[in-house]
Amino acid sequence: MSNRRFWRIFFIIYVTGILASAALWGYTVYLKDNCSIIDYIAGEPE
Amino acid sequence: MKRKRYIQTASIAALLLLFIVYNLWFYLTFTRRYQTGASEGRRAKSIExxxxxxxxxxxxxxxxxxxxxxxxxxxxxxxxxxxxxxxxxxxxxxxxxxxxxxxxxxxxxxxxxxxxxxxxxxxxxxxxxxxxxxxxxxxxxxxxxxxxxxxxxxxxxxxxxxxxxxEAFVFLVNENNPVDNLTIDEVRAIYSNEIRNWKEVGGSDKRIEALQRNAGSGSQTAFLKVMGDAEPKRPLIQLPGSAIGFSFRYYVEDVVAEGGVKMLSLNGVAPTKDNIAKGAYPIVSxxxxxxxxxxxxxxxxxxxxxxxxxxxxxxxxxxxxxxxx
CATH class of the missing domain: 3.40.190.10 (Periplasmic binding protein-like II)
Incomplete structure (x- = not known):
């Protein structure tokens, strides 16, 4: 694999990974804002 | 040449794995819990x-x-x-x-x-x-x-x-939480992050996840009044643990009427209608x-x-x- 190709693949995975993490973070904060305290506590894992 | 190719492939695989493991951990630790709590009915209006x-x-x-x-x-x-x-x-x-x-x-x-x-x-x-x-x-x-x-x-x-x-302002925990009673000072210490583990208040060895509501909501305003001069801490994402939250008695008992939570006694007094009416329960607003x-x-x-x-x-x-x- 040429250096150029390696860095291109590395960059694509890096950017995709960052975007996916940011999206998951944002979705989680959204859920947190809409989360009922009572449902949250009731659904607590054992 | 062969070694260089091996290092390149390993680097890409490691990066990929890093993101997969991190996002999976984040989802299982945080996202899934909030998903369970943000049910459709509550999200819309919090009451039917x-x-x-x-x-x-x-x-x-x-x-x-x-x-x-x-x-x-x-x-x-x-x-x-x-x-x-x-x-x-x-x-x-x-x-x-x-x-x-x-x-x-x-x-x-x-x-x-x-x-x-x-x-x-x-x-x-x-x-x-x-x-x-x-x-x-x-x-x-x-x-x-x-x-x-x-x-x-x-x-x-x-x-x-x-x-x-x-109405009585009540603190809630999961029904399986062994703690039934807290003092108001303990509640303040929990929300100020001074008490961080349930074992410090007679419970099991679990982190306390102290939940709050949106600023301006009725119960959040009442909660801030209970806290008095003690400043409540509010992290963006709570580390998981066994949660404590708050609400008003009627909302928990009659509107939501959902199993799975219990209301704590405060200073040894349960939030029953009798105790509220005769002024024994300490937080009535x-x-x-x-x-x-x-x-x-x-x-x-x-x-x-x-x-x-x-x-x-x-x-x-x-x-x-x-x-x-």
Whole structure:
């Protein structure tokens, strides 16, 4: 694999990974804002 | 050459694995818990409006007719007050509407009240905005927060708050949590991050996940009052543990009526109706009818006075709240 190709693949995975993490973070904060305290506590894992 | 290729492939695989493991951990630790708590019904309105509609046949509200009656003519003249308020108090003000309004004053489209309806339910934050903006005449809520008072002041509005009933402010844990009682000082220490583990208050060895609500919500305002000078900490994402939260007794017991949580005793006193009525439970707060001082509609004051009368207080009590002393 040429250096150029390696860095291109590395960059694509890096950017995709960052975007996916940011999206998951944002979705989680959204859920947190809409989360009922009572449902949250009731659904607590054992 | 072969070694270089191996290092490149390993680097790409490691990066890929890093993101997969991190996102999987994040999802399982945080996202999934919040997903469970953000159920569709709660997300929409935090209360099912159609279960407490004033004039529906199968409504759950208390049905008493009042000696105060607004007429069809009042409706034509837009003289019937538009009432709004907190989700936890919706069964009360819906019962007030049933007692005094003509049926045509309420219009519900199957999901929400239509803009022309004299009964609305937009919950505390939006209700306070509505009364300050003049979109609602009366709102039934917990006392206003500093921000809500400031919002009204910025618009040159003075809000009048008149107590209509009382309710206990309660702290909740999962029903499997072995802790049944906390002192108010322990509650303050938990929310100030001084007590971080349930074993410090007689529970099992688990991190305490101290939950709060949105700023401006009725229970958050009441909670800040309980905290007094102790400053509550609020991380963006809580580390997982065994949670503690808060609400009002009636909302937990009657509106949500959902298993899985238990209300804690405070200073050794359980939040029962008897204990609240006789003043033994330590955190009882009044809820209020709030209206603009400059509201020109005389029916606003008439209606609020009626809520505070024997008839109105009977509805408060029969709904499950504690009437005024």
């Amino acid at each position: 409006l159609d279960r407490y509609l004033p004039f529906a046949e199968d409504t759950l509200i208390v049905r008493h007719k009042g000696s105060l009656q607004f007429s069809e003519q009042d409706l034509e003249e837009h003289a019937i007050p538009v009432i709004d308020g907190a989700a936890a108090l919706y069964p009360v003000f819906s019962a007030f509407v049933y007692a005094t309004y003509p049926e045509r004053a309420v219009s519900f489209d199957g999901t929400d009240f239509t803009p022309s309806s004299c009964l609305q339910m937009n919950n505390t934050i939006a209700a306070y905005q509505a009364v300050a903006d003049g979109d609602a005449d009366i709102v039934l809520c917990a006392p206003p927060s500093e921000e809500q008072l400031a919002y009204a002041r910025e618009r040159g509005v003075t809000l009048v708050t008149e107590p209509v009933g009382r 009044e809820f209020y009818a709030v209206y603009r001082e400059d509201n020109p509609n005389p029916n606003v004051k008439r209606f609020v006075d009626w809520m505070r009368s024997e008839e109105g207080q009977r509805i408060v009590e029969d709904t499950g709240y504690i009437p005024l002393e």
